[in-house]
Amino acid sequence: MRTFHQIDVFTGRFLLGNPLAVVHGAEGLTDEQMAAFARWTNLSETTFLLPPVHADADYRVRIFTTEGELPFAGHPTLGSARAWLEAGGVPKAADLVQECGAGLVRVRRTGDRLAFAAPPLIRGGDVDPADLAQVKRALRLKDEDVVGAQWADNGPGWLALLLKDAETVLAIEPDAAAFGEHDKVGVVGPHPSGGETAFEVRAFVRTAEDPVTGSLNAAIGQWLIGTGQAPESYVAAQGTRLRRRGRVHVERDGSDIWVGGDTVIGITGSVRLP
Structure with missing residues (x-):
């Protein structure tokens, strides 16, 4: 039996964020066992915690969707860090260091909130007109x-679009069949100034909409803060159309963009994987 957590990420209230399944002590599991369990949970991501290989890392994580493995994803990073700490993990330094397919990712704690340093883009720049x-x-x-x-x-x-306003973001009714090869699209639009949140974000993955998306918000923060189209620190809302209340805290600190949010432990138990 292995320890299991289900964490709600980017929310301070259970059931309003993006859920993540976390399996601890995943040594000995095959790729197919991990993939099969991720398909069974039917969540956007399931993670498996392992001892680190890199000397600077506190733990290693493998991240699976229902369709395959990802080198990095945002809400699995924060949820895995919360689960690792809850299970008694003690970081080597002030910041946690997560090892994943994209390399080492720093995770810091500010009170009860966790935040990760956005990794560098694999692909950035302008989108072809077609x-x-x-x-x-x-x-x-x-x-x-x-x-x-x-x-x-x-x-x-991700391919990201900046729209004229949050109202336009919330009004989108996508044609899932028309995405073609561009099946991971994020949209962001500003809210009127003076409100609780500066931007509204939505993330479309093939035929589904993701409730709250750390990786997308990280890349959007790098883009908008880097080009002066967003303040150095802001809060984005996501999941509104799905009746969630995701809140993503984005800020620049030196050369880093940090992406943070609250996490809630919803389920604690054990799992037996065949």
Whole structure:
């Protein structure tokens, strides 16, 4: 039997964030066992905690979707860190260091909140006009709705659009069949100034919408803060259309963009994997 947690990420209230399944002590599990359990949980991601290989890391994590393994993802990073700490993990230094397929990722604690340092982009820069036209068709957007577009791939493969406002983001009714090869698309739009949140974010993955997405918010933060289109520190809302209340805290500290949020332990137990 292995220790198991289910963590709600980017929320301070259980059932309003993005859930993550975490299996501790995953030594000895095969790739197929991990993949099969991830398919069974049917969550956007399931993680498996292992002893680190790198000398500077506190733990190693493997991240599986229902369809395969990811080198990095945001809400699994924060949820795995919370589960590792809850199980008695003690970091070697002030910040936790997570080892994953994308390398080493720092995770810091500020009170009860966890935040990760955004990894460098695998692919960034402008989007080809033909690709942008296809994505706009899939999201049923008009040309005047879109302010900008960037590749925002830090592992999962995001393409991101900046829209004119949060109202336009929330109004999107996508045509899932029209995405084609561009099946991981994020959109962001500003809320009126003075509110609790500065931006509204949505993430579309093939035929589904992800409730709250750390990797996408990390890449958006790098883009918008880096180009002066967002303040040095802000809070983004995500999951509104799914009746969630995700809150993602993004800030620049020196050369790093940090992406943080609250985490809630929803389920604690054990799991027997065949």
